[in-house]
Amino acid sequence: MSKSHKRSGVSLAEVAKAAGVSKMTASRVLRNASGFSAETRDRVMREVERLGYVPNRIAAAFGSEQTSTIVGVCVPHLSSTLYGTVLDSINHAFSRFGYQTIIGSHENEPEAEEAWVRNILSWRPAGVIISGRTHTTATIELLKAQAVPIVEIWNLNTSPLDISVGFNHYDCGREMGQYMLSKGRRRIGYVGAEANAPGMGAARLEGFEEALRASDRPLATKEVLIDRPGFYAGFYGTETVLNRAGDIDAIYFQDDAMAIGGMFYCQSKGIDIPGDVGIAGWGSMEVASVIPQRLTTTAVGTQSLGKSAAEALISRIRGEPVDDVIVAPTRLVPGNTV
Template identity: 35%
Template structure:
């Protein structure tokens, strides 16, 4: 494999492989009979390298199964190609969807997410942001929990592009991609009022740590207030949202809010679709007439809600797209291109058969 013509480069120090025998760029260069820097240039892009040299280096690299060490490359001045991603949860499919879109977009550009999950814990979020930034990522994508001041300080002082996702209402630290959670809640209120409902209840999970669910509820209340309507009842159950929790929540709610003959029809707004699907299951089990006795409205537009025998009325968010756009925004920022501070992807009211 080694070319016969002995050059100076081939005589320089022979990197004795220690215990870790991974080949280095120096070895590739030696075999190809070029300097390290030329090998480096050949292996990326190949600009400013003669075609013959390029091929010689590539052949050498392949021959010894060379794999670049990106730690070294990044430390030496290359762009990082890692993107820190901090999410509040993975049990809710909302964030796996976002992550999916984000990963797809990043991968197209050869970037990879380093992931942190805060479980809606502000201190954990803070630690994650700090930990992940210490890897000197190209940027950071954050679906904020209730962030601490220290978290915001870390982000603002990080010197890398920050993309906050999901809610466009809070003032962005840098850039934001999402929808107006508050407007979404309001839109639901308007729709339900327009539909003639005047008796509304709310069933949610522990929204004290979930700022977006809280914003939606506030938007809902705002919208109702405009018509001087208030929520007839509210049930908040501890723990993260889930189908079973929604089922329980409705069960509990109906103890205070009787439905059926002799009662005004009731519509329950849920903190999200998972909860609403649970509510639907309760209604099915209890033999309630939906939407005659009990109407249901969710939020997110998950596939499951639309596959129900009665498609769920909900507000569809564009989660995968938010992930993709967040990735695109980050990559654009990294490339020095200008990016809109706020990208509102909007939402869509999905009128199902449950209202």
Template identity: 45%
Template sequence: MDDKQNKNSKINLSEVAKAAGVSKMTASRVLRGEGGYSKKTEAKVMAKVDQLGYLPNRLASVFAGDQNSTFIGVSIPDLGNEVFAQVLEGIDRKLGAFGHQTVLGLTQHAAEEEEKWIRTVLSWQPAGLILTGRSHSPRSYDMLRNAGIPVVEIWDLNSSPLDMSVGINHFDCGFDVGRFVISCGYKSVGFVGTSHDTANAATARLEGFTKSIEDGGGKVTKQLCLHDTASFYPGFYGTEQLLASDRNVECIFYQNDSMAFGGLQYCEQNGLDVPSDIGIVGWGDLAVASVLKRRLTSVHVSHLKLGHAAAEMMIARLSGEPVPACKDIGFHLIPGATVRQNIL
């Protein structure tokens, strides 16, 4: 057999078996690690696999019922958000260490996009699914319940999950931020974030924040939810719009650190001193905060830890081990230097 030709054509299992001098069934058993062959036979087959560049069709094997699926479907809103990229990295690292592969879906915070992806990925017979968020369309719920596979909902902790849940309570997180802002003496505050067509964690944080501010005698006088991505530039022009409509705002809470960075840049360009003239609070504790002139007031969540925890729950369930329905990974507030000193 011409090795040069092999590099330019798809090699099948029969060709590997012939080159190794074994039956196709034996070659198949070697690749699946089923045993029943000698070390010498295994070495011969694997040598030909490497030499010929054979790539087994694992998906076809799953469909044929030859082995359990190693695919885990993972949905996140988008890859442009550094937070979700870190969560995905944590999931992929842990799953990869146990021989599983991620099948990624990007839902753009839209229930119908998630539903389309769930329908597609279930047709590939995955071993399980990891979904961002706790809100799904009615049809998605039906498909997930009927699939008969483990499902982990991540990000916004759900005390009554479809199956398993790992994340934080975003309402409580927002409430703690609001309590801290009140303790710093702020009464008239604003919020800059983005809007989506489904309930999401940022909405829960805003609800908790608003409740805490009002409980402390303050008021969220202006909420600006932009139809845009939660990134630097929307944070910049969102701050401009908010302050143009209500200059009495003393402190702004942003959906995430990226938007807060944009707000800081707007204030700097327009002669507003932070925190003397206005307070700035982000969320997420992104690594880029370490290069700022002053430490951004933010909330730290270990996104890699969240991803690891989700993957560990999935692996444990697939291994038949007992798994708690919910896992709270926790958060903590970083006071930073972009708000006035705590006065209480």
């Protein structure tokens, strides 16, 4: 399914009319100037909240209601290698079309994303790209009120706010669960890390556990650290699950960095991979292809995802037909660690 439409947000004139004041008075209230009563201020601010109005910084700076060439992009972590590749691809694609990106991160905190959305909307962007499919009610209302074109990336959303371009994380996890079982693994653990709120790894874990349950081999143990995913988190998490359940014969990791950290731990303790413990990750990080043992993982097209997201948003901005849901391809890559 595809759709094409041109949108517009709530204007200052609409706020003024709803509050029963002039546009100049409404503007003075929003600029925290003087010359109006407290009752007038309260009336204007009530309408601002009700209508979801966001001040236009472009108009304030240049004295017009012109549409900017800004595109806002917000992801969980700027330091992530995977997100970094996506951002590079998005930025390159937009620059070819004459748009500039403003990039932010929310550290998997919905309230931080809400603050970022509120700020970026004040610059009247041509569109926004946000990650995931879980947002605060206020974030959704702000985006709907401004009616800005939106692309949700990374985690596929079959009922998007506007457009979704993402990986099916659930299917990735389920496929890896089935693969590990096919390799004769029977006591399988999981190691992940979530610094604030559940991220995309949670959907992969759900699919992974479902594959194991379907074969009457439920997950033996799991450790989800309150930390960022990384080599150290994988190293420490592996130590934890092996000390807790020493008879497990495989571990599925939230991503490749954690899996490689787990491999380092096993090597330090003389644990043979894959003889004693099989290891698998997700994300096809570049380092996973050059370590002595090629890691079993799921390859994801981060560059193609970024390009698809940017092109979908451009199509929406131009009023051209575009699919609402775009599935980014993934591929299980058998290494020699399972």
